């Protein structure tokens with residue numbers, strides 16, 4: 001009976017935590033959860049009702065699977081609240097060198113005026129991005145660029161005041177404000193790299209639009225640039241490597257004073273592209289299957305013998321790759 005009660009309380013606690021619009025939830029919230037406190041953080045009180053004590057007693061069950069959906073972030077402590085879906089227990093792990101964790105809410109991390117801003121890409125584009133056959137690091141780069149959250153000088157200038165007139169200009173050309181659009185699409189280094197591609201890529205029309213348009217174009221290059229279908233994967237790899245190179249070159253210049261040279265940059269990106277393509281081929285080798293000539297069928301078979309036991313399997317396919325028979 002006790003476990004049944006606990007199960008019932010856990011279900012009620014879940015309804016409470018997930019802010020379901022129910023009369024009893026509203027009543028309890030107005031009585032016990034004032035000033036934005038959630039059920040997971042609510043203090044215990046001996047004088048509380050039997051129902052409320054039961055909810056608090058079973059909130060641990062809910063806590064294991066509850067992750068806060070961020071809107072304003074005003075009442076969400078960044079260290080103690082569960083708010084990051086990909087982290088263990090939905091909480092960040094403080095840097096080991098940090099003696100004292102600064103007291104911050106998620107609202108402190110949100111750029112003013114940008115909470116709740118609409119997604120820069122359509123849902124189909126996000127699926128394309130995360131489905132790219134690229135290293136996770138490169139896909140995360142595209143994700144950050146799409147959201148325009150890389151710490152470019154233009155972005156930093158939103159938070160930091162500087163009297164230095166060249167503090168926020170492009171580190172490569174010392175020209176305009178260093179936005180991601182300028183760095184990736186219209187600076188001298190980027191133009192040299194895009195021009196080195198085997199495709200005729202014009203970046204100028206994208207440089208005047210939000211950078212997310214450029215990411216959309218990379219994800220749909222057949223429509224955006226007329227890239228033939230067999231070359232789409234290679235193009236997307238090239239485009240991502242160019243952006244990765246530019247961002248790393250920008251960091252090396254700002255932090256270590258290393259000036260990149262366009263000719264060397266082109267060679268390095270080309271070398272990296274070939275390295276990735278070679279790795280692809282090695283990964284793809286086991287899946288290569290050559291169909292028979294038109295009008296014939298092909299039989300692929302395998303046999304395993306172990307002691308007195310043996311099993312054989314055969315698969316017959318036509319010249320279109322259709323499986324027309326399987327036998328074991």
Ligand SMILES: [Zn+2]
Pocket residue numbers: 170171172173174175176182183186187188
């Ligand atoms: Zn520049």
